[in-house]
Amino acid sequence: MTAKAVSEMSFEEAMAALEQVVNQLERGEVALEESIALYERGAALKKHCADKLKAAEAKVEVIRAQEGRAVGTTPAEGM
């Protein structure tokens, strides 16, 4: 469960991990110390997910290609 650092997780992985943590906490089956650690992990996961969501930025560029390879981009106008 702690195999992957939260910061390296994709949004989807972090989301799945967060859901698991919440379910564990809600079942109340974990020991107190563990539940505190779980809560902290859940908080980290939540922040990670929220950051990923906040980082939503619309950016549209057009590829400049030479001989089939992308050599650069040009900001798209009016889109």
Added chain:
Amino acid sequence: MDLFEDTPSPPQGNQPEYTVSELSGAVKRVIEGEFGLVRVRGEVGRVSRPASGHLYFDLKDDRSVIAAISWKGQVARMQVRPEEGMEVVATGRMTTFPGQSKYQLIVEDVAPAGAGALMAMLEKRRAALAAEGLFDADRKKAIPFLPGVIGVVTSPSGAVIRDILHRLRDRFPRHVLIWPVAVQGQACAPEVAAAIRGFNAIEPGGAVPRPDLIIVARGGGSLEDLWGFNEEIVVRAAAASRIPLISAVGHETDTTLIDFAADRRAPTPTAAAEMAVPVRLELLAAVDGFGARAVRAAVSGVGLRGQRLRDLARALPRPEALVQGAAQRMDLWSGRLGAGLGMAAARKRQVYEARAGLVRPELLLGLVAHRRRDLAERAAKVAVLAERAVERKGARLDALAGRLRPSLARIVGDAARDVRKGRERLDALAERLEAVPAVRFAQARQRMEALDRTRMTLGYAETLKRGFAVVRGDGAVVTSRAGAEKAAVLEIEFTDGRLALGGRPRARKAGEGPEQGSLF
């Protein structure tokens, strides 16, 4: 030509005269000159391809037929090979075949005309690519949940890219890279294929970010308009893409071959944008929901534990209470221990002393004297008793001895009397015994004499006395005359003796006494 020249030829004589070959050649020149390059639309009729490799077929419509030929080299260059029943547009030039008075179309290229022909060709191509495994389900890659960069292969102008960008902004604004391509015409297929390969060629971390997802999009159009997306080069590029790819070509009812090779097929470009990204606000709400649930669970988990701790603590008894009872019992019993011991000792002493008071020398002496007296008494009793017993036994002995003597005398007397009586009886018996033979003898003699008398009277001897005689012949008594005559010697016996008559007398037998003869 001289108009007035008089010639002996027939009225038609001024018409030029051709040989067959000249005419055929003239026709050929006219036809080839007039129809140097034509496009003909028609249905392919009978098709034959002899060993030469040239292709002979008919092009026809409802009224006419034109023979068509494609030379071997032309056939090899054809993208579409004419098949019977196919509606085609053939491009070529008209010519004639003078040997058979035929005109025919030399076909350089054939293109399918009409939906039926295209669909049949499309199906054939699809089956061939599917057989290669390009459309296999296990080649499909999962579409990322939240791609950071999205590459779009489409025309940079037009409604399609605007629809995609608009829907992306609504759901989840992303970084979009547009690779501009022609979406119809001859350039379409090579450009689309190059764009897919180009996106895949971008290295991560370079100047141009590598997309996490590719969308290949085009708006609706005719089958011919969309044809570029059916080309093999596009299908192969899509199948080879390592970046997950969504195809969104045409409307929902249009299906192009890139749809089979794509990881997902979207019915429209807008739908492709919806597949590409989740809705940000929903995710935010979900994340917040999870956060709230985590807080609630953590708080309530701690609260529940606290409550339980308090409950258990209340139920836990004070340590003093655990030992108080035992301590009290110990005090009680230890207090009673000394008194109990004293009491027990006193009780034992009391019993001892009562008994010890009784134990004195007088008691013992008295006991001894008593025993001794008792012993003497018993000894005296024993002496008297013994004496008495001896006396009693002696008297009894005397009595028995006294009775013994008369008994003996009586027994002897009895015996003597028995002997006497026996003797007397013996004497009497002896007397009688002696008398018995004398009487018997007398009686026997008397009887014997009587019997002898009787014998005498009854015997022939007495008879002889009375004058009778016994005659015997040859020793035997003769009682008849016949007997006497036969006898050699007769003997007459008389009372006083025998007299032999005749012959020589026979010797008398010794022992033959008169007693014997007289008896029987």
